Amino acid sequence: MLKQAANDPASRAARIPVMEIFGPTVQGEGMVVGRKTRFVRTAGCDYRCSWCDSAFTWDGTGKDDIRQLTPDDIIRELTALDGSAPDHVTLSGGNPALLPQLGALIAALRAAGAAVALETQGSKWQDWFLEIDELTLSPKPPSSGMTTDWGALERIALRLAQGGRRFSLKVVIFDEIDLAYASEVHRRYPGIPFYLQSGNDRLGEQDRMRLLPYLLERYEWLVDRVVADPGLRDVHVLPQLHTWIWGNKKRRLER
Amino acid sequence: MLKQAANDPASRAARIPVMEIFGPTVQGEGMVVGRKTRFVRTAGCDYRCSWCDSAFTWDGTGKDDIRQLTPDDIIRELTALDGSAPDHVTLSGGNPALLPQLGALIAALRAAGAAVALETQGSKWQDWFLEIDELTLSPKPPSSGMTTDWGALERIALRLAQGGRRFSLKVVIFDEIDLAYASEVHRRYPGIPFYLQSGNDRLGEQDRMRLLPYLLERYEWLVDRVVADPGLRDVHVLPQLHTWIWGNKKRRLER
Ligand code: SF4
Ligand code: SF4
Secondary structure: OHHHHHHOHHHHOOOEEEEEEEEEEEOOOHHHOOEEEEEEEEOOOOOOOOOOOOHHHOOOOOHHHOEEEOHHHHHHHHHHOOOOOOOEEEEEOOOHHHOOOHHHHHHHHHHOOOEEEEEEOOOOOOHHHHHOOEEEEOOOOHHHOOOOOHHHHHHHHHHHHHOOOOEEEEEEEOOHHHHHHHHHHHHHOOOOOEEEEEOOOOOOOOOHHHHHHHHHHHHHHHHHHHHOOOOOOOEEEEOOHHHHHHOOOOOOOOO | OHHHHHHOHHHHOOOEEEEEEEEEEEOOOHHHOOEEEEEEEEOOOOOOOOOOOOHHHOOOOOHHHOEEEOHHHHHHHHHHOOOOOOOEEEEEOOOHHHOOOHHHHHHHHHHOOOEEEEEEOOOOOOHHHHHOOEEEEOOOOHHHOOOOOHHHHHHHHHHHHHOOOOEEEEEEEOOHHHHHHHHHHHHHOOOOOEEEEEOOOOOOOOOHHHHHHHHHHHHHHHHHHHHOOOOOOOEEEEOOHHHHHHOOOOOOOOO
16 A cells, blocks of 8 residues: 555655645736636745735635645546646745745646636746746845845846847835835846735725725825836836736635 | 928828826826826717717717827826826827727827827727737717727728737626627637726716715626636726726826
8 A cells, every 4th residue: 555655656655734826817917917727835934024914825714724635636626626637726825935846736737728827926936937838936025024045045036048038027105115125126136027916005905996996096106106216127017907807805816 | 481381290190189288197098097197188080879978978078178299299298297298198098990080190209219008999900909019998878879890990900910919808807798798709709808897878977976875786797707706717897997096087097
């Protein structure tokens, strides 16, 4: 029996700590905003951002929801969501870049014809970054309470460039200090597609119709600041569409 | 004097009927949603869509605003907007594809280092389509009251493919019949990036805060329908962000 299990490819593959699998839904932010996609959210993060909207992936409150799944398990669940093979999958966290074993899932998804998108803060490298179709590095601004390791970010950007892999940069903005930080990121990487995103610091607001005018006001503020700044060229300014539609629900992109 | 004028390249270039020049602002829709850009809106359209939000470009109400400008005039005005050279310009209408002379402006913009985006309904071809960085063909669904010339659209798609020019397709959706039309467009061009956009049929609503919940509801409806339809793969679903922020103002992307 042991031998049989060892010969089964699914059980040989290292398992992935999965928090939730959901969709099809629509990507609410960043370089593939609006894309119909399915999500796999992994558990665990090396950061502790003050305004993290996925704190349940690392603060212990979601630990009973974590399942250790193989790539085959995950693809089976992604397919079962609506009975059709996934054509686009977004890997989210937490920080999925903590998981070297994610490479096997990415390879299996791409072999099955799905495009793969992933976002990470740029604190850790994984070789499978080179296999991601739509990779976003999202370094965290001062309002997060985190400190950017510019050397780590630079090493990642360099390896992606050497590997010929296109990626985008995204910074979430809450205030003027964050905006200055974003300008610094853009100054360091002028050739990389750059996305500024208005942040949501009202994570406790349960009434979506009260949240909406506030989110709109924050987006307007950011648009105003960016369009008035001739130093911010070749940039995109986006809201988080999913919070506009679904508010602060935990599984916020699931219906 | 006549001879001197004839030797002046600016006066030799055919003039372009321009309705408005504005920005920097943010692109509110489609494949470059969120992009910081400047707009040149040309006058004239071969269509008469029932829900056209730029009817002043063709219904006579804006005729006193039309100016006949050379490419040099236009680039000068684009630069004067904030004193910096434009890095991204969106050509809008009306239907800019009615204007063969737009090619000179596009060439001048690209020579000056600006990327150029353009949207047209796909009823007319221009050779300068091959010079557009971000070209969107937006055939009009039944709710517009227009009838799609599938042959014209096909000839344009073919020439773009032969010219190696990437483009996207976009359909604005108001109802189930439009959605069926969009599925037909997507079925005809499965490999072309496809954008579904929720339409705004409350063009008379002047109170932005009353318009907003309605626009949100229309976007939610469209997202629900698209995520539930396994036939709609490899698609994006987007609202018109500018109407969320700026409502139904005529120069709706200008502050
Ligand atoms: S990096 Fe992302 S998941 Fe981690 S704490 Fe920050 S916001 Fe949350
Ligand atoms: S094609 Fe565009 S500009 Fe022309 S009538 Fe229709 S919506 Fe208006």
